[in-house]
Amino acid sequence: MENRATETAEPVLAVSDLNVEILGEAGSFPVVSEMSLSVRSGETVCIVGESGCGKSMTALSLLRLLPDSARIASGSVRIHGEDFLAMDQRHVEDFRGDKIAMIFQEPLTALNPVLTIGEQIAESVRQHRKAGKREAFARAVKCLEMVQMPDPERRARQYPHELSGGMRQRAMIALALACEPKIIVADEPTTALDVTVQAQILGLISDLQKRLGTAQILITHDLGVVAEIADRVIVMYAGRRVEECSVYELFDNPIHPYTIGLMGAVPHRGDPNAASERLTDIPGTVPPLWDLPKGCAFAPRCPGASARCLEERPPFIEKKPGHFAACWEHDNV
C-alpha cells in the first residue's frame, strides 16, 4: 500500500525536543515545550488545538519566523537532514521558499499590498532560481494556473486588494508553491474564509499535495478540517502535545480527555447527537501559559483527574502501537 511506502521513507522534516519561550517583562515563560514531530513526503500532519496552545508558535519556529519577543530555547529542526536552527541567515533565506514555505491565515496581511500578485510570485522565483524577469513572470502565471485561479494572466497583473478572499488565498498558495518546496507549513489556511470557499481551498490543497507529493503541516483549531485533510494528527494543549495518532484512530478511539472533550463540544453536521439539547462542555478555561498548574495542565478541567494528575505531569508515551498520549488515568481504564 501507498502508506507503507511513505512510512518507511526518511522524514523530510524532523523536529525534536523543541522548546520555545516568550521573553516577558517579568522573565520568560515557555509557549512550546518538548515538541517533536516528523513529516514524510506526501503526508499531511495536522496540529490541532485552541488559541494559546502553541500551535502557531510551533509553525513559526519551523521557518525561523518567530517574533522578536520569542526565541527557540532548545531543540532541533532538521530539513532534509540539515540542521535548520544552526544555519546562518543567508542559508536560512535560501531554504525558505525553496525547501520549506508557509501559507498564512490572513492573505490580506501576508501579501504585499503594493506589488501585483504576479510580481510577488516572480520575486520568489528570481530569488531562488536563475531566471530573467520575463521568465519569472511566466512562471508566476503558471503557478496561478496550477492553483486554478480563474483568468491567471489578468489576475497576475492585479493587486491583492483587487481579489476576493478566496482568490487571495489561492495567490498565497501559488506563492508558496512557486519554487516547488518539499515542505509546506499552513497556519489556519481556511479560517478567514467562508464555508463554501473553505471547501474549495481544502479541495485545492489536497489535489496539489497528491500531484506534487509535498510534506504538509497544517495548523488548525477546526476538527472538521482535520477530518477532511489529515493523515496524522497532533493535539496540543497549553504548549504540549497531549495526543498523537492517525486521523482514523483519533476520531475512532481518542484517548486523551481533552481530545474527547473537544469532540463532544463541537456541534457539527450529521452528528447523531445533534438532537440532544446539551453539548458536553469542558468546564473552565485554558490556563495562562505563565501560570500553568503543577501537574497535568488539563487536570483542573478534566472529569477524570486524580490526585496524581494534579501533582505530576504525565509523560507523552505510546499507549498502543502508533497512538501516543500524555495521560495518567488512561492506563487505569
Add this chain to the structure above:
Amino acid sequence: MSDGASSPLLAVENLKVHFAIRAGILQQRVGEVKAVDGVSFSINAGETLGLVGESGCGKSTTGLALMGLVKATDGRIAMKGAEDVTQMRSVPKSHRRRMQIIFQDPFSSLNPRQRVRDIIRAPLDIHGIGTAEERRAEVAKLISLVGLRADQADNFPHQFSGGQRQRIGIARALALKPDIIVCDEPVSALDVSVQAQILNLLADLQKELGLSYLFISHDLGVVEHVSHRVAVMYLGKIVETGSKRAIFSKPLHPYSELLLRSAPSHDPHNRHRFSAVSDDIPSATRKPTGCAFHTRCPLATDICRQIEPVLEQKADGQSAACHHR
C-alpha cells in the same frame, strides 16, 4: 396578523436596509448596496430561528435593523401585544425593551471602563426600572443566573476570559426580561471548548425563561444544534426557510445544498473530496440579475438570469425561492 393564539411573537415583513454608496468630493450618491432586500420571517414564543449565510449576505444587518441599531429603509415589525413598528427609522424604546441583543465580539461590546455590575445595570437605569435597591438585587440575580460569581461584580471586563465576557453580555441582555434575544454570532469569537458552555447556557436560559432567539451564525453545525427553524440568506434575501429537519435533511434551494455540502464532515472515513474549482460569492454592490445565485447554480437556466424567483411554499412548512424546485 390578529388571529389571537396562533399569531407569532415577532413578525418581520419586507425589511429593507439599503446603504448609499457615495463618491467624489461632493459625496454624491452613485449607487446603493441592498444589504437587506425585502426579508420577511416570524418567530414564535420559546422558539429559536437560525439565520444562516456567508459573510456579506445581510444576516447581521438584519439583526441590527430589528434592534434599531442601523436604520432600516423600509419594513414592518409586529410584536404580539404591542403596536406595530412601521416607522423603521425610529424603533421605540418600548420595543427595544422586549428585544435585546448579544454581540459577536465580547471584547468590543463591553465598556472597558465600567464595572460588571454597572454594565449589567445599565439597561435598568435607561428604562427607569425599579428603585436603586431593587436594581442592585436584580443585578446580583442576573450574575448568578449566567454562571458568574457574586464577588466578580466589581471587576472590569479585562479581568475576564472571552467566555466569561460573553456571559456578562448575556446578563445585560436579560436585564430587561426581554421576550426575544438577537444572538449575533455569539460563539464565533470563542475557543471551541468554551463555545459549548455558552451554547448550553443559552439553551438552559431558553428553557427556564421561555425566551425566543434569532440566532445569527455562519456555522452550520451550531445552527443545526440550536435552531428549531432555519432561514438561509444569500445576498440580502432569504432563499429558503423551513424546519431544521427539513433544511438539513432535504434542502430545496441549490444554495442551501451547496452550504451543506461545503461543511466539513467530521468523519475521516467519509471525506467530502471537495472540488478545487473557484466559485466566488458575487459582491453585494454588483448583484447578479434575476436570481442572485444563478452565477453559481448548477440548475440555472435563462429564466433564472432574467426573473427573480419569489420565496414560496414548496413543501409542508418549507419555502424556497427557486424556479426549478
